[in-house]
Amino acid sequence: MSRIEEFEESRPLLFSIAYRILGSASEAEDAVRETWRRYEAAPTVPATGRVFLSAEVTRISAGVLRSARAGRERYAGPWAPGPPAGDPYQDLERPAELAESLSTAALLLLERLSPLERAVFVLREVFGCGLSQIAATVGCSEAACRRLAAAVSMASDGGGRTLPWPRRIVGAERVARVLAAIVPALVRIGVTMEPQQVDSHPGAVFRDRNGTVLSALALDILDGRVQTIRWLTGPHGLSSPVTDAPATT
Numbered sequence: 001m002s003r004i005e006e007f008e009e010s011r012p013l014l015f016s017i018a019y020r021i022l023g024s025a026s027e028a029e030d031a032v033r034e035t036w037r038r039y040e041a042a043p044t045v046p047a048t049g050r051v052f053l054s055a056e057v058t059r060i061s062a063g064v065l066r067s068a069r070a071g072r073e074r075y076a077g078p079w080a081p082g083p084p085a086g087d088p089y090q091d092l093e094r095p096a097e098l099a100e101s102l103s104t105a106a107l108l109l110l111e112r113l114s115p116l117e118r119a120v121f122v123l124r125e126v127f128g129c130g131l132s133q134i135a136a137t138v139g140c141s142e143a144a145c146r147r148l149a150a151a152v153s154m155a156s157d158g159g160g161r162t163l164p165w166p167r168r169i170v171g172a173e174r175v176a177r178v179l180a181a182i183v184p185a186l187v188r189i190g191v192t193m194e195p196q197q198v199d200s201h202p203g204a205v206f207r208d209r210n211g212t213v214l215s216a217l218a219l220d221i222l223d224g225r226v227q228t229i230r231w232l233t234g235p236h237g238l239s240s241p242v243t244d245a246p247a248t249t
Helices: 003-022 025-041 049-070 096-111 115-126 131-138 142-151 172-188
Strands: 168-170 192-198 201-207 213-222 225-232
Touching: 003 025, 003 049, 025 049, 049 096, 096 115, 096 168, 096 172, 115 131, 115 142, 115 172, 131 142, 168 172, 172 192, 172 225, 192 213
Parallel strands: none
Antiparallel strands: 168 225, 192 201, 201 213, 213 225
């Protein structure tokens, strides 16, 4: 298969990745065109063109976000934009390149927020908490909480659908960045992270200041390093129940 044939075959996937990261069809098209230019200019043909193209369009799209951050611009598109019309990749676990790219995009957006904005984002998008529960956890009024939610642009796109936070984060480096971004922000508002077996894996349970379970995560560990985080929202998302009250020492 020639380079142009492999690129054209991968084009729908590349556009889907770029659009979900950037939230703009025109910017996504620009990223796809730049991906082709780099692929065409590569001195040797990569062993797996699809993997090269997916990684490259992710790097290009992430660069656009970094440029906006360096220019102190806020993200102007919809938070976690839904898929474009006619997108063939509705299943976020397939293909793998899309799932990994979306995890990268979600992390990049998360890292751009202030600690309090991160906490609100995690409580809403990752833990699935309602506005009243978020307000109680953060320790502010619902009106103030609503303003915080608006500040991080979590409104859905025109189709009324938002892209959910990835339920699984893969890769030791990405896992470390996620935990570094999330845990301190939650601790600042009084959320505790209690080590506990979760679905027969090492993990942790998150509780608010009143001891109510907010969410849990299970960890896949290989050679002493965390390789994967799997998020489970609330006790109803666990195949085995967590302890009803925080552990005492």
